[in-house]
Amino acid sequence: MSDIFKAYDVRGIVPDELNEDWARAIGAAFAEVADADQVIVGSDMRLSSGALRAALTEGLTGAGIDVIDLGLASTDLLYFASGKLNCPGVMITASHNPGNYNGIKFCRAGASPVGAESGLLEVQELATNYLATSVPPRAVHGTRQERPMLDEYVSHVHSFVDVAKLRGLRVVADTANGMGGLIVPPVFDGLGISLEVLYGDLDGSFPNHPADPIQPENLVDLRAKVLSVGADVGLAFDGDADRVFLVDDKAAPVSGSTTTALIARRILSRYPGQTILYNLICSKAVPEVITEAGGVAIRTRVGHSFIKADMARTGAIFGGEHSGHYYFRDNYRADSGMIAALTVLEEMATQGSSLSEMRGSLERYSDSGEVNSKVQNTAAVLKFVENAYQGRAEVDHLDGLTLDFGDWWFNLRPSNTEPLLRLNLEAATDDEVSRRSHEVLAVVAKADSEEVR
Numbered sequence: 001m002s003d004i005f006k007a008y009d010v011r012g013i014v015p016d017e018l019n020e021d022w023a024r025a026i027g028a029a030f031a032e033v034a035d036a037d038q039v040i041v042g043s044d045m046r047l048s049s050g051a052l053r054a055a056l057t058e059g060l061t062g063a064g065i066d067v068i069d070l071g072l073a074s075t076d077l078l079y080f081a082s083g084k085l086n087c088p089g090v091m092i093t094a095s096h097n098p099g100n101y102n103g104i105k106f107c108r109a110g111a112s113p114v115g116a117e118s119g120l121l122e123v124q125e126l127a128t129n130y131l132a133t134s135v136p137p138r139a140v141h142g143t144r145q146e147r148p149m150l151d152e153y154v155s156h157v158h159s160f161v162d163v164a165k166l167r168g169l170r171v172v173a174d175t176a177n178g179m180g181g182l183i184v185p186p187v188f189d190g191l192g193i194s195l196e197v198l199y200g201d202l203d204g205s206f207p208n209h210p211a212d213p214i215q216p217e218n219l220v221d222l223r224a225k226v227l228s229v230g231a232d233v234g235l236a237f238d239g240d241a242d243r244v245f246l247v248d249d250k251a252a253p254v255s256g257s258t259t260t261a262l263i264a265r266r267i268l269s270r271y272p273g274q275t276i277l278y279n280l281i282c283s284k285a286v287p288e289v290i291t292e293a294g295g296v297a298i299r300t301r302v303g304h305s306f307i308k309a310d311m312a313r314t315g316a317i318f319g320g321e322h323s324g325h326y327y328f329r330d331n332y333r334a335d336s337g338m339i340a341a342l343t344v345l346e347e348m349a350t351q352g353s354s355l356s357e358m359r360g361s362l363e364r365y366s367d368s369g370e371v372n373s374k375v376q377n378t379a380a381v382l383k384f385v386e387n388a389y390q391g392r393a394e395v396d397h398l399d400g401l402t403l404d405f406g407d408w409w410f411n412l413r414p415s416n417t418e419p420l421l422r423l424n425l426e427a428a429t430d431d432e433v434s435r436r437s438h439e440v441l442a443v444v445a446k447a448d449s450e451e452v453r
Contacts, residue, residue, distance in 0.1 A: 018052070018102060018103070020051055020052065020054075020055035021055070021131060022127065022131060023052045023055035023056040023059065023092075023104075024055045024056065024058050024059040024062075024135075025059060025126075025127040025128075025130040025131040025135065026056060026059060026104060026123060026127045027055070027056035027057065027058065027059020027060040027062075027063070027090075028059040028060070028062060028063045028126070028127070028130050028135040029059075029122075029123045029124075029125075029126035029127040029130060030059075030060065030088070030090060030106060030123055031059070031060050031063035031064065031065045032063070032122075032126055033114075033119045033122050033123050033126070034065070034088040034108065035088075035108075036065070036087055036088050036109060037065065037066060038065065038066045038067070038068055038085075038087045038088075039060050039065050039066075039067055039068070039087060039088050039089065039090060040067075040068045040069075040070060040078060040081050040082055040085065040087050040088070040089040040090070041053055041056060041057055041060070041067050041068070041069050041070065041089070041090050041091075041092075042069075042070035042071065042072070042073030042075075042077065042078040042081070042089070042090075042091050042092070043071075043072065043073065043091065043092035043093065044072070044073075044074075044075075044091075044092065044093040044094075044178065044179050044204070044239060044240050045072060045177075045178065045179060045181075045182075045202035045203065045204045046092075046093070046094065046099060046101075046102055046204035046239075047099065047204040047205065048102050048204075049092045049093070049102060049204065052092045052102060052104075053069075053092050056090060056092065056104070057069065057144055059135070060090075060142060061141055061142035061143065061144055062135060062138065062141065062142070063135065063138055063142070064138040064139075064140045064141065064142050065142040066142045066143045066144075066145070067142060067143070067144045067145070068081070068085065068087065068145055068147050069144055069145065069146050069147065070147065070148065070149060071146065071148060072179070072182055072202070073091070073149075073150075073179065073182075074179040074180070074182065074183050074240055074241035074242060074338075075091050075093060075095075075105060075179075075240040075241065075242040076241065076242045076331075076334065076335065076336040076337065076338060076339075077149065077150065077153045077183060078090075078091045078105075078107075079107060079111040079242075079331070079332060079334035079335070079336070080111075080149070080152075080153050080156055080331065080332070080334070080336075081149050081153075082107050082108075082109065082110065082111040082332070082334075083110050083111040083331070083332030083334065084149070084152065084156075086109045086110055087109055088106070088107060088108050088109050089106070089107045089111070090104060090105070090106055091104070091105040091106075091240070092104055093105060093179075093239065093240040094239065095238055095239055095240050095242075095243075096210070096211055096212035096213075096214070096238040096239050096240075096243070097212075097239070098206070098210060099204050099205045099206050106119070106120065106123070107334075110332055111331075111332035111333065111334040112308065112312075112332075112333075113304060113305035113308045113309065114305075115305035118305070150182070150183070150186060151186075153183070154183075154186050154187050156331075157187055157336070157338050157339055157342060158187075158342075159330075160328065160330070160331075160339050160342060160343060161342045161343060161345070161346040162346060163191050163342075165346055165349040165350060166191050166192065166193055166342070166345050166346065166349055167191065167192030167193070168192060168193075168194075169193050169194070169232050169233070169345055169348070169349065170193070170194040170229065170230065170231045170232050171188070171193055171194065171195050171196070171231060171232065171233055171234075171235060171345070172195075172196045172197075172198065172222060172225045172226050172229065172231045172233075172234045172235070173188075173195065173196070173197050173198065173234070173235040173236075173237065174197075174198040174199060174213075174219075174221060174222040174225075174234065174235070174236045174237070175197060175198070175199055175200050175211075175237050175241070176198075176199050176206065176208065176209060176210070176211035176213070176218070176236070176237065176238070176239065177199045177200075177201055177202060177203040177204075177205075177206050177207065177208060177211065178202070178206075178211040178237060178238065178239040178240065178241055179202070179237075179239065179240050179241040180200075180237035180241040180337075181197065181199070181200040181201060181202050182202065182241075183241055183338060184197060184200070184235075184237070184241075184338070185197065185200070187338055187342070193345075196225065196229060196231070198221060198222060198225060199221075206239075208221070209221065211237070211238050211239035212238060212239075213236035213237065213238055213243070213244075213245040213324070214238075214245065214323065214324060216253065218236070219234075219236055219245070219247060219253055222234045222236050222247055223247055223251035223252075223253075224251070226247050226249065226251045227250075227251045230249075231249065232249050232345075232348065232354065232355065233246060233247065233248065233249065233344065233345065233348070233355050234246065234247030234248075234251070235247075235341050237337055238324070238337075241337055241338070242325070242335055242336065242337055243323070243324035243325055243335075243337050244324060244326075244337030244338070244340055244341050245259075245324050246259055246341075246344060246355065248354070248355035248356040248359060249354045249355055249356050250356045252356065254355065254359060255283070255322065255363075255367075256282070256320065256321060256322040256323055256324045256325075257278075257282045257283035257285065257286050257320075257322050257367075258283075258285075258359050258362050258363055259320070259324070259326070259340065259344065260278055260282055260286050260320025260321070260322070260326070261283075261285060261286045261289040261290070261320075261362045262344060262347055262358065262359070262362060263318060263320060263326060263340055263343050263344065263347070264276045264278075264286070264289060264290050264293065264295060264318060264320065265289055265290075265293045265347065265362075266343050266344075266346060266347040266350070267317055267318050267343070268290070268293040268294055268295045269293070269350075271317055272294050272295075273294055273295065273296070274295055274296070274316070274317040274318075275295065275296040275297075275298060275314050275315060275316040275317065276290045276295045276296065276297055276298070276316060276317065276318050276319065276320075277298050277299075277300050277307055277310055277311060277314070277316045277318070277319030277320070277327070278290070278297060278298075278299060278300070278319070278320050278321075279299070279300050279301065279302045279303075279307065279319075279320075279321045279322060279399075280299050280300065280301065280302065280396075280398055280399050280402060280411055281302060281322045281370075281411050281413075281424040282320065282321070282322045283322075283363075283364070283365055283367060283426060284364070284365060284409070284426060285362055285363065285364040285365060286320070287299070288364070289362055298310065298314055298316065299398070300319065300398075301398055301399040302321065302323075302399055302413065304325060304327070304335060307319045307321065307325075307327055308327065308333045308334070311327060311329060311333045312333060315329075316329060317329045317330075322424075324337070326339070326340035365426050365427065365428060366426065366427055366428065366429055366430045366432070366433045367424065367425065367426045367427075367433060368410075368423065368424060368425040368426070368433050368437045369424070370422050370423070370424055371422070371423040371424075371425075371437065371441065372415075372420045372421070372422055372423075373420065373421045373423065373441060373444050373445070373448070374418075374419060374420055375419055375420070375421055375444065375447075375448040376419065376448055377448075378414040378415075378419065378420075378421055379414075380447070381421060381444055381447040381448055382400065382401045382412060382414070382421070384443070384446075384447035385401060385403075385412060385440070385443050385444060385447060386401055386403070388443050388447075389403050389443075392405065393405045393409075399411070399413055400412050400413030400414060400421075400422075401413075407427065407428060408425070408426065408427035408428070408432060408433075408436050409425070409426055410423060410424065410425035410426070410436070410440055411423070411424045411425075412440075412444070421444060423437070423440060423441065423444070425437050425440060
């Protein structure tokens with residue numbers, strides 16, 4: 001194993017090349033920022049994760065912090081542990097990225113988020129200084145305690161549904177050699193569900209296919225297996241198993257928007273009148289379903305730190321993202337693909353309908369998916385696009401640029417890490433989506449080539 005590997009971090013806080021020295025410095029830096037005596041540490045199954053976890057633990061304990069070591073864990077297991085023990089947490093993972101990537105996720109006590117404005121930039125600055133100079137010696141050295149919490153996590157996940165209703169369902173779960181292979185079998189054990197796991201062995205080289213279920217090519221094996229065994233649903237987890245994507249009984253993929261609407265409806269049947277969050281690239285069908293089910297729908301920016309903050313501010317019971325992240329108030333406002341999966345199964349069992357039947361009432365529009373355009377100046381292009389449609393649409397700057405024309409809408413958001421604009425567009429029909437997408441992309445291309453250079 002190389003001790004230097006490509007880093008993954010959506011805001012670029014982790015250096016381009018991450019090694020054990022950096023991990024040790026980052027551990028010492030987080031000790032300063034975490035404002036706690038104990039920190040929980042876990043990691044995924046990537047080939048570099050064990051060494052990184054050990055080095056980061058050295059940095060924490062060297063700075064006087066006691067470490068609770070979960071060992072191998074999914075990200076949502078770490079969030080559960082952070083909430084249950086009311087301690088900050090650090091997860092070594094690169095989520096859905098290739099095996100030669102790795103990165104670090106942080107949370108404060110109670111699984112509350114750490115973002116650029118809430119400590120992440122401080123960690124970056126301190127770690128950079130520590131690596132260049134050295135970590136100041138501490139009078140007291142912290143301890144390390146191994147504490148597996150998988151059994152407690154399983155009980156917690158079960159508490160969100162009536163598990164007796166799930167008996168008799170047939171499920172295929174593709175864990176893509178990621179951390180779902182650790183958590184899926186014990187969660188389903190004893191529920192009376194017929195479960196088949198694809199690629200359940202933990203293998204950080206991802207020998208079968210990438211652990212990125214948002215890409216259709218990575219659902220091919222799951223779709224085939226669902227049809228061959230006559231499953232009620234297929235579940236596709238990403239590398240750190242905090243996200244889940246669904247495949248229905250006819251092997252058709254289900255969007256994150258549809259899943260958000262389905263989960264919202266189930267939760268509102270149990271907790272009427274509650275507030276539900278959805279991010280701004282979700283389908284318009286999502287707030288429609290929430291309102292029809294008697295809930296209060298609130299639109300948010302894309303990203304877990306924004307959604308968690310909005311959940312705390314509004315008291316929302318649930319929040320969903322089109323990207324497959326699903327947040328639950330009673331899960332310390334953290335996201336969990338596993339809780340989402342069981343909630344979907346409970347709704348199927350309660351309705352007595354197949355997923356392919358249920359989704360029909362939730363899918364009311366057509367969408368483009370996410371289309372990326374490489375541009376020279378994202379801010380200038382966004383301004384150009386807004387001016388090009390001036391007076392024709394309702395304008396919203398909550399996250400990038402959203403223009404709503406009534407019968408169709410689109411959002412353009414800059415990437416955090418690349419010179420890209422991400423287009424999501426929705427209209428009444430596939431033909432309208434195709435026509436409008438070409439129109440908007442042409443405006444973006446014109447802006448980039450003629451106006452902003």
